[in-house]
């Protein structure tokens with residue numbers, strides 16, 4: 001017997017792949033095909049139904065009464081008898097079933113986003129074996145079928161008490177057609193075992209209905225693939241020729257526990273501002289390794305603007321444009337594949353490879369959203385250097401590894417090891433000389449409080465209307481700093497980095513000077529990492545939930561605040577979104593290994609979760625493996641913590657709410673090693689600047705540093721408290737600057 005095929009109709013939600021994973025778990029040997037609700041015409045969808053055993057209609061933003069929000073979903077409930085098949089609806093799916101059958105649609109008084117409820121049911125077959133279910137809800141709208149939709153039967157309810165005037169419908173079935181639906185999210189990680197059970201029960205009911213009606217699916221054909229594509233999960237490995245010659249990494253290790261990464265940077269020429277320089281620094285747990293790129297004039301720099309169909313390649317004074325086959329990600333995957341290297345030390349995460357950043361807008365583009373703020377096109381949205389020589393400091397053991405992937409480069413490795421050994425002897429005797437004075441600024445342009453509060457309130461309106469479950473609203477601050485020239489007393493960008501790392505020590509510090517961009521980052525947050533293949537493990541570490549430290553804020557008080565339903569809900573929504581992102585490429589094996597742990601940082605306490613996954617498909621030969629990290633990155637950007645959920649609609653709303661492009665802020669910075677390992681942090685608690693345009697008269701005496709800060713807004717957010725939270729995050733870097741007195 002072939003696999004049971006299920007068609008999953010996605011309304012651009014960020015939990016769809018979680019539902020796909022649950023379907024595959026619930027239905028033995030099933031295959032799930034996912035289509036967007038506007039991908040095919042109604043008649044095409046109806047034509048495709050003959051190949052499927054059942055349809056699942058997923059959740060989504062918006063309203064079942066708005067045609068563009070539900071697309072062809074609304075037509076599924078009016079299928080001609082000849083095309084009828086079992087359908088299961090989730091959330092927006094239930095609401096559409098209800099509305100199309102005449103039920104009343106209302107707004108909840110108190111919306112439920114990421115909230116847990118116990119449900120009561122009437123013992124109908126859909127709930128067989130489920131006694132006491134605790135389920136996660138993500139909805140602003142709800143339906144009432146009793147009295148208005150005689151063809152529908154209510155099956156389950158949540159008692160919201162005074163909040164929403166008593167019972168809220170949680171499940172429905174059609175009395176005459178094989179349609180069942182739930183208002184809650186069986187696929188959420190916090191829904192109990194009843195989530196799996198409800199899908200299994202649906203499948204039993206569906207089988208029974210199909211057998212009673214002698215319904216048999218038509219054998220799969222190429223025509224079906226042409227309509228609905230490949231089954232989930234869909235992953236597209238790079239097909240370019242792998243290089244026959246593999247580079248071999250040359251490494252020498254010295255033990256130098258007192259030699260810090262910044263000292264090594266200073267020895268390696270960081271003060272020479274016109275050159276490029278890159279440091280990724282771990283200054284706090286859970287970071288461990290610091291990576292210093294030893295760039296040469298011939299090091300390859302790759303940059304790309306969102307929307308362009310080419311990359312700019314620069315080496316020494318030469319530059320060339322190269323056309324992208326399909327997009328920047330496939331270009332990077334192909335390049336990485338050709339540069340596959342072996343023989344580095346197994347414990348060191350980075351042997352050589354790309355280091356750099358991707359802007360927020362590049363992620364927005366990958367999502368298929370139109371970019372509203374054109375600021376993004378003036379500056380590179382991706383800027384990377386290909387690092388062949390590097391120094392990696394293991395902050396735990398004090399070992400310093402000097403490595404090169406250039407053939408016959410043992411001479412450089414040995415000479416650098418000697419230089420560092422000598423420096424280490426001096427460092428043993430001295431304390432670090434790195435400056436950490438606050439940087440003089442000539443002006444600050446801070447976000448306007450009233451405007452920010454207005455945006456928070458507008459965001460809440462979108463949440464009440466069911467457009468989004470959570471929105472990460474952010475604002476920019478601009479700081480003008482007198483320009484530093486050789487010999488001047490003004491602070492350089494490296495001085496600024498030294499100050500930022502001392503006022504806000506962070507696990508994912510970064511100093512990335514790839515002209516025309518300079519980034520100074522002290523991010524607490526890993527976005528995505530993956531270990532070296534084979535047996536790759538991917539990890540995301542979202543932080544959601546922030547409490548400011550201070551003398552009145554004990555750990556116990558912070559824990560009480562962070563363990564509140566509001567903060568947990570904020571984090572849960574992102575955990576579910578990230579599971580969806582990872583499931584999208586990896587398929588089955590995605591796990592939440594930590595849920596809402598409390599972690600302490602320099603100025604804040606944060607709620608942190610960890611989601612991990614491994615590819616369940618064969619990864620092919622080793623050289624091919626080193627590019628899967630690019631695909632996972634592409635399909636996970638922009639970071640969900642910086643958008644909210646569902647991602648696409650939230651990004652669209654945020655682009656309208658915010659006044660300018662986010663650029664590097666909300667993007668990612670990190671590396672992709674030639675071995676296939678990678679680690680990217682979220683660009684927050686950071687600032688960046690661009691070299692002035694030659695026509696900009698102000699650019700010669702001032703640098704403009706841009707800082708972003710914001711926070712997740714939920715329906716439970718208090719606008720004043722959100723402003724305070726944004727300020728706390730902003731201050732983590734803003735306090736590295738000091739406003740010059742005008743006297």
Ligand SMILES: C=C(O[C@@H]1C=C(C(=O)O)C=C[C@H]1O)C(=O)O
Pocket residue numbers: 472474525542543544545546641642684685708709710711712729
């Ligand atoms: C938006 C920022 O931070 C993000 C938002 C958080 C929150 O809403 O609690 C916490 C950490 C980050 O994911 C920022 O620092 O600007």
Ligand SMILES: NC(=O)CC[C@H](N)C(=O)O
Pocket residue numbers: 058059060061062063090091092093095138139140141142465466467
């Ligand atoms: N999760 C969902 O499908 C939500 C449906 C609808 N947008 C609501 O908020 O009620």
